[in-house]
Amino acid sequence: MLELKNIDVVFRQKKEEIRAVSDVSLTINKGDVFGIVGYSGAGKSTLVRVINLLQRPTGGEVIFQGKNLLSLTPRQLREERKKIGMIFQHFHLMMARTVYENVDFSLKYTSLSKKQRDEKVLALLELVGLSDKKETYPSQLSGGQKQRVAIARALANDPEILLCDEATSALDPKTTQQILALLKSLNQKLGVTIVLITHEMQVVKEICNRVAVMENGQVIEQNSLIHIFSRPQQALTKDFIRTATHTDKALETILQHPSLAKPDQQSELVELSYLGESASEPLIAQLYSKFQVETNILYGNIEFLQQVPFGTLIVVLKGQRTQRQKAVAYLKEQQVTVTMLRRDTASEPALLKSIGGG
Known part of the structure; x- marks a missing residue:
């Protein structure tokens, strides 16, 4: 449906060149909820603006439904842009117009009759849960309600794809969940493809x-949500996931505990990540029966990614070194990712070292 090929975006300021996006290639299929995640300055917002050519790339191609947007005339590009809706972090509503008028404005230059426009606006407000707010002005709305108006407006021309640039960043956690649930519902009901730009892996985890x-203008890793969470390859990706699963905060608390601050020869601190069928297996109990390795669970979390269970445990493995090694090898055979969070010798500092996978 949408393909970005070798996209470069270079800004020139006096004698300085700033490469905001460097050789990025992405394929977004119809019906996807595609998340692009990265910290501020990673280039993700610049990249999403390339999709509808609000930002023309310095190099590369933008192929939308088989057409290279860069080769279109201004008139042809305007027609294609109608198929690409966009919502922003700060809503961009017209404060002097009512909710109804904000949505209706997007239909101003269409061929629809006044009656058809009225029916469509009311249907869109019903869709986003704002039927009772049509005569209200934006200043009288909450942040979540403003974003719902922006979503309704973006859907007015029946877009094939909806670009969401940090659409939940200005919202509180509860409202964020409500907006994400709405976007997921629109994806399922309308079949609209969604590209979601965010700096929070928690947001990606919910609906993508x-x-x-992205990091430093480049895509450093891309895959399905499940693969990214279960087999992250890059350090930044692992950092995002640890934040989204709250593992980093749990580990910080654990390492501050006096009884865990100093390792001994018989124990080590380990993180276990498991997906799918492994989540329902009694693996922890089997470590003692098979290898005489005791397991003390310090933190545990399980959630569902695309209806697939994904679990994280922080545990202390205690037993003879050779037996612990056998236990770790067994876990890897069961498709559990094992990360050693601390060496088992007192002379070495606490550290993160991934040793597992499968």
Whole structure:
């Protein structure tokens, strides 16, 4: 449906060149909820503006439904842009117009009759849950309600794809969940493809089926949501996931505990991540029966990614070194990712070292 090929965006300021996006290639399929995640300055917002050519790339191609947007005339590009809706972090509503008028404005230059426009606006407000707010002005709305108006306006021309640039960043956690649930519902009901730009992996985790991670203008990793969470390859991706699963905060608390601050020869601190069928297996109990390795669970979390269970545990493995090694090898055979969070010798500092996978 949408393909970005070798996209470069270079800004020139006096004698300085700033490469905001460097050789990025992405394929977004019809019906995807595609997340592009990265910290501020990663280039993700610049990249999403390339999709509808609000930002023309310095190099590369933008192929939308088989057409290279860069080769279109201004008139042809205007027609294609109608198929690409966009919502922003700060809503961009017209404060002097009512909710109804904000949505209706997008239909001003269409061929629809006044009656048809009225029916469509009311249907869109019903869709986003704002039927009772049509005569209200934006200043009288909450942040979540303003974003719902922006979503209704973006849907007015029946877009094939909806670009969401940090659409939940200005919202509180509860409202964020409500807006994400609405976007997921629109994706399922209308079949609209969604590209979601965010700096929060927690947001990606909620509704995306595919993910690209950006750093310094480049896509450093991309895959399905499940693959990204279960087999992250890059350090930044792992950092995002640990934040989204709250593992980093749990580990910080654990390492501050006096009894865990100093390792001994018989124990080590380990993080276990498991997906799918492994989540329902009694693996922890089997470590003692098979290898005489005791397991003390310090933190545990399980959630569902695309209806697939994904779990994280922080545990202390205690037993003879050779037996612990056998236990870790067994876990890897069961498709559990094992990360050693601390060496088992007192002379070495606490550290993160991934040793597992499968």
